[in-house]
Amino acid sequence: MFADFNATRVILGVLQAFLLVLFAPLITGIMKKVKARTQKRVGASIFQPYYDIIKLIKKDETVSEQSSWVFRLNPWINFVAITTATLFVPVVMAYSPFGIAGDILLILGLYGLARFFLILAGLDVSSVFGGLGSSREMMMSSIVEPAIFIMVLSVAIVYGGTDVSTIVNSAAQSPLLIPTTIFAAISLFIIILAETGRLPFDNPATHLELTMIHEAMVLEYSGKSLALIEWSKSIKQITLLALLINIFVPFGISSDVSALTLGLGLISFVIKAVLFGILIAFLETRVAKWRLFRIPDLIAIAIASSLIGTTIFYIG
């Protein structure tokens, strides 16, 4: 698989990463729309996130005098880290050409980097909300991380390695929904909700100090910086969704470089991504935000789920 490292594949790999970056705000828009419709509202157009980004880029930026370089640099670091991570994720074809440079652990590491700077930036402006959001985010990430690693472990032992391309390739060839992967998928789904700040972990639609985590950290941003942060948030969300889709429901993914299979892969990916987006949006209308101290309960489910998955693989 690694032997045929050629130009076509590299270009395709870059293209699919590019696709993710471009496509990301659209999924956010679709989710917002679905949420609005299920709440019997008309809701904004599904392209609203693009309009927001464009509008924000045109606007002037206000930066607090007290803030340091961390605050100014953070949006860029975030954007670069998260966009880099997309390069390692197979999307349309079951193979990412940069697999030799990094695996699923690198993706998590990049996200960790982005998160680290986000937390610092939240503290940097020394506003009350920033600090509050940062401390909540730190607490969340400290409990989410073990869950992620156990999940990765259970996926890795099932599909033989932490390299994303290897995982996706062997997933595409094994039967769907064996118990181990069912449990790992539950785990990853909960983790995605936590990582992207959806309900019941965090409410993405509010600026109420009692509930917000992510929004509190970026409250001081405006203009171009805010646009970058919003965009990178969308990209992170779709990247994680792509991981979930391609590891656990990989059918339809293209395993060679012919136009037909690539087209099929693209179509099936888009359909699945939209379906998952709709699912999450539905879920958000069904559940309420949980108290911060009950969040570990949910993470505990993720950990337990991966643990069971691992066990079933070894002994079952």
Next chain:
Amino acid sequence: MMPQFDLLAICSAILLITTFAVVARRGFMDWLNAYRYQSIALAGVTAIIAFVTGIWEIYIAAILTFVIKAIVIPKVFLRVTGGLAIKNKIETDPYISIRSSVILSALLVVFSYFITEQFPFKFDKVVNAFLPVSISMFLIGIFVMIVRKKTLNQVVGLLILENGLFLFATSLTHGISLIIEVGIFIDVIIGVIISAILMQRINYTFDSMSVANLEKLRDE
């Protein structure tokens, strides 16, 4: 590539997930629904085993499971709990916190997979898929009964335990004879009704459904 489904594995996953729903959720309706779905899955599993072995009595057991456990018992519970205050229906303060119990239950599942390995059983596909699941349901049922304070939750734990036992008997030995099966079902129903009466009495007497009230009788 077309997706392939392993029906047995999916059923066992459903059974485990519904068992965990009882551990992880705090509200009575969640437990009841979990129990209902679990019973439906159990009836399905029983029907599969009946199909595999071709013993017609197991079909009857499957139908009985569906009727009694998925319909009658939830109905009884809904009727009993109809007039209860909401504080009596949720588990607010268990002896072991929800998150720890989730992790511990996962360890129980690991343990039961491990222990079935050690048993000198004759393994076939059905035994392989369901024996560890049934033992985990059994253990988690006992666990729930020990760590929860609300009487409702204890009874749900008991029912989970009983489901595990039923699954154990059915998967390992292809069902014990029908008369006994019916006897056990009758015992379960009567047990549920009696516990329902007792719960109402506890609620009436103590104005709460917590077993933490029940500590008058002890030797100093």
Next chain:
Amino acid sequence: MTDFLAGYNLNIMMILLCPMVGGVLVTLLKSKRRIEVITVVATGLILIQSFSLVGNVLDNKHIEAFDGIFYVDSLGVLLLVLISGVVFMAALYSINYMGRQYHNGILDDRHLLRYYQAFNMFALTMILVPLANNMGLLWVAVEATTLVSVLLIMLYVKETAIEASWKYLIVATVGLSLALFGIVLYYYANVVSDPTGSNDDKMNWTVMMKNAKLFDPDIVKIGFIFILIGLGTKAGLAPMHTWLPDAHSEAPTPISALLSGVLLNCAIYGIIRFYLIGHLVLGDGFLNTLLMIIGIISVGIAAASIYFQKDLKRMLAFSSIEHMGLVSLSIGFGGLFGIYGAILHIVNHAITKPLMFFASGTISQKYETKTISEIKGVIKTMPLTSMFVLIGTLSIVGLPPFNIFMSEFFILSSGFSSSQYLAIFLVISFLLVIFASFMKHSLGMIFGSPKKQISRGDLGILSIVPMAILAALTIILGFYVPEPLRQLTGNIVQMFGDKIINV
């Protein structure tokens, strides 16, 4: 179906029908006097029927009926006689005791009706236990006794009774689930050992005994552990005994007598049945060690609890734990004396413990308290009852010439003959503690002078008669074992097979 009817046995059918018909008639007739008479007559008929079954068993060794679902051998018929005897006594005693509660306004008509309905059902479920050949049926019957007795314990609407019945329901049901787990394992061992033929009768005890040599020893080991924990919970063996003192002390006194006197024996009976199968598979050693350990723990915990006890009925409940522990220990010792002692001990305990409960019920009705320190001078207020208390106490702590001395003597000598000196040492020291504390509590109650003014006189002839019969049996069995009982125990010892050689 034809097979089912072909193996029909009038005796067994009558025994099962009596409490059923009794229950129905009680429900229909409702008036106090009538339901009392019906219950006494129904239980009396059961007693007569089971005596005639004894003759049958002594002639034929064992009876199978209804297509092998029911099977009565010496062990079963012995337990059957005990159950029906104690049930009859309790029915007699109930007339006085429950009647008094009724007149004092503690119970109303509805409660009394419910009491007698449940009483008949309780008798039915207990009788089913020794008759069952199918071990699943045995389980169903034991679980049914739990459910019915919970109904009886929660007869009084008060906090302690509710607490006791909830604990009892939960602990016993969980315990019995474990037992069913073990029974299924035995059944599985049977199914695997003989793959040919139908599985319908593989749960029958007789079939299990027949195939036992082929069982997988590991599965039987695990299965027996589960059964010992499960039925041990129901038998009140420590450390699964926590529900027992509560339930036995909160129940109406006639029911306490049934719970302690015979229901515990039903569970022990189940353990013995599975022990017999397991013994064929595993031989001496593992099973005996388990039984011995659990027996010693039970006696020890009972000793500690009796010493500190303040409540009369709780003290008697703990004493039941002690005696069940002794039975378990004795089976664990094994050998001719061990088995003989265990069986005799079951019989003796089933006679003496109801006597004690009846007496304590009468006393606490008179003194309107169950607290030991409040009760003084029973000999002055109730001369006859105090006599019975004295006999019961002396017997239950194991003094000669009363019956329990005899069985305890056999138990201890079996311990010596199997050279379990440590166990013997522990048990004797526990028994001494129990002896001292029992004597202290009982003598304090019997002698002295009453704290407050209490009218002289025993409570009614119907409360005296059952106690008198039981007291007479207590004394007679102290130095004379009747011929039928000797034959039955002899047969039972033979069922344990090669054990006799050990002696």
